Amino acid sequence: MSSSFDRYQKRKLITSYFSVVVSIALVLFLLGCLGLLVLNAKKVADHFREQVVVTIYLNDSAKQVEVDQLENTLAMAEYSKSTEYVSKEQAAELMKAETGEDFMDFVGYNPLQNSIDVYLKADYVTNETLDGITEELANKKFIEDITYDNDLVELMNNNVKKITFWVLLLSAIFTLIAVLLINSSIRLAVYSKRFIIKTMQMVGATKTFIRRPFVFKSVQLGVIGAIVALIGMGIVLYYLDLMFPELELIQNPILVGSLFVGIFLLGVLITWISTFIATQRFLNLKTDQLYY
Known part of the structure; x- marks a missing residue:
């Protein structure tokens, strides 16, 4: 009976970790694709301008x-x-x-x-x-x-300004959404272990000692999610470069590499901060508040 319950708990834990990794990977992937768009927006606009x-x-x-x-x-x-x-x-x-x-x-x-x-x-x-x-x-x-074509030039320049504004606005909004979604996933994962956190605290464990394994595990999940997202971004970038070689999307490896490093660090940073805040919240709760 105990063995069956342990297997159930293990499957539940793996499912929880898997959902967190998928959430992080999807959000970072979409954020990374938007970052590629932002970095190459001027290049794309310049390409069309130079057709005049x-x-x-x-x-x-x-x-x-x-x-x-x-x-x-x-x-x-x-x-x-x-x-x-x-x-x-x-x-x-x-x-x-x-x-x-x-x-x-x-x-x-x-x-x-x-x-x-x-x-x-x-x-x-x-x-x-x-x-x-x-x-x-x-x-x-x-x-x-x-x-x-005078009208085409005027229309193109006006549209470039509008598109640039909306792309930057969407980037800011999507970055905020990405932080909130990853934070929500991490909080749910920590919430499922709130009783373990409180039990460890009751037997005398310090907050730092209790928080450390949760932060470490979340950062691990963040790293895995970020790697999955970067693989997806690499595939998208490769096929876009094949389809639109004139845009030279991968001709600036420093810029592309900086974006990839930024997405990776963002995944690690968000998971670390989210886990720290979530565990701190449950550490500060009273025992009877854990049920609400």
Whole structure:
């Protein structure tokens, strides 16, 4: 009978530990994924900003020397990430590929113009910078027109500001939720042993002596939960890097490593503090208060 009861207690204890580890792992995993989003939010926003293209259309009378000089000047400009010369023949081929029809069969000639596509660095993708670039180049006689999507730039910058604000707000809220959830799990685990705590106290054990094994066990569970969460984060990060290699999510190992270390230490710290507070609470309760 005693052996059966011991096995029951052991299974109950393992189940309790397992639930605590799962709770810690899930919360830290979600918090870590949110941390990855926060750390890479600017990189993702910069990636989309750098897809904005400024197209400079050239007159047919433009000399090749002038075109080459302009392209070199644009390539070396501080705002330029890359440039690409697109001849009217290349533009016709691109349009033909997009529409599936050869428009030159209808018009009899190629009405398109030679152009230079300029891709800007993310920090310079603002309406003010683009207007300045347009004014700077507008005085060149061999330039026919300069175009870019003004509405897209304004919409993108506004959305980036909004998304950044909400991501930071959600990060703060989720961090608080993570602390509360882990604290709740630890308190429930300690609550199930409140009578053991009080019994040890009644036979003369000091608070430090009673608290030590509870803190040690909780920190162990926190370490296990944090490791599980980090493994999950590593898998997510690996597949995201495979799917979006242009974002270079793992090209900064120091930043990623700092996040992983931070999540690990957070798991240990929360479990340690939660266990300390929970055991202290039950140590200060009177015996008749343990039943409520």
